Amino acid sequence: MANTEKVALSIGEVSARTGLTTPTLRFYEQEGLLPPVRRNAAGRRVFTEGDVAWLEVCAKLRSSGMPLPEIRRYADLVREGAGNEAERFEILRRHEERVQQQVTDLQEALSVIHAKVEIYARHLVAGTADELWRNGPECDRVPDWSADSAQLGEA
């Protein structure tokens, strides 16, 4: 109803606004993330503000790792209209959980990495004359085998 739906956008403009490339936009349409997009007389795609808004949602879902088939399913449900909210909720909730887990895992990795960064940073300001550094940081040594002759039980 609002004038906003009357604004006609070319694929290039949508690309500029969403950050998705034009091939990606066509690909998303083909994959059913978007319903078949309107065409003008010349057969070119005509997008609306509503499309852009929806594409931004899709982009967020994708960038947080939701697989295309799952986004397609969600899009289908939304398009179907009222009555399937439980499944939509389920999809989003599951994804939220996964992303939360992902954040947690990354933060754990981050703390390991940060610890190493700190160690190197301290070493570098201390300079090469650092006495506690003879063989590099305790934390981090690619094993090499010069002084080891253990065998695996000959099995």
Place this chain on the structure above:
Amino acid sequence: MANTEKVALSIGEVSARTGLTTPTLRFYEQEGLLPPVRRNAAGRRVFTEGDVAWLEVCAKLRSSGMPLPEIRRYADLVREGAGNEAERFEILRRHEERVQQQVTDLQEALSVIHAKVEIYARHLVAGTADELWRNGPECDRVPDWSADSAQLGEA
């Protein structure tokens, strides 16, 4: 020197302990993340505790998205020994930054997703009789074209 380096582990045991599959372990060796692993008389790989520790570092770097070539470079530097700490630092610091950015992005996506989850949750407890729900959540509507005839400037 410690006894810990004398413990001999089979590829299966290392797999169990690191969570990396045996093909992945061979692949990592081949890719130079690990120096060529010792073999016993039968030609089988013999890993040490030190290998496991290093593999755990690699696994953290990988799971946080560091590409194999970069991990290989880092491994090479560590193996090379003292004198290249500045580059090691650089690699880790850059990666830390990327991961930090990734976390930030995920958290932003998370807030969008969580908002939607909340909307659906509220709708579902309110039940179908919800009056403000005629056409689904404002936030989230796959545009369909039934009532729109805007054209792209015939270009």
Place this chain on the structure above:
DNA sequence: ATTTGACTTCAAGTCGACTTGAACTCCTAG
């Protein structure tokens, strides 16, 4: 003595999400 299970190598296949290429159509500007 043979079967089992864990290991070996090497090559080839898989996966998802795009990206790229080739060939074509339009419209506008010079």
Place this chain on the structure above:
DNA sequence: CTAGGAGTTCAAGTCGACTTGAAGTCAAAT
């Protein structure tokens, strides 16, 4: 009137990181 730029389709290619398959070796258990 032709050159450019943006669009179109369809098919094929790319990427990284593994995974899988085929074929073989070896040592212990039945």
